[in-house]
């Protein structure tokens with residue numbers, strides 16, 4: 356299956372990328388700064404700043420991708436639950452279909 360990559364310049368189901376809270380979080384108590392995530396992600400989400408791997412461009416994370424989570428040897432990376440996106444899509448669909456102009460809010 357071909358996955359479409361949503362860039363910052365594009366909208367996701369009509370939403371601005373910055374309005375979608377989908378990005379990785381690093382548990383600093385677990386992270387050993389091994390850079391596995393940094394090397395895996397080709398979207399510039401991570402950076403090593405003074406020896407500490409950090410999420411520097413969270414909204415570059417591809418909506419729906421969790422590719423780096425299972426690669427972290429320490430289990431230090433997490434994303435929101437998929438239900439977050441499912442509920443977001445439901446909300447968008449309701450707004451687009453109900454015809455009461457609520458999508459203009």
Ligand code: SF4
Pocket residue numbers: 381385386387388389390391392393408426427428429430431432
């Ligand atoms: S892969 Fe995990 S342990 Fe390694 S730098 Fe990334 S978050 Fe830290």
Ligand code: SF4
Pocket residue numbers: 378379395396397398400415416417420421422423424
């Ligand atoms: S989930 Fe995918 S796009 Fe997002 S930071 Fe990890 S590898 Fe990069």
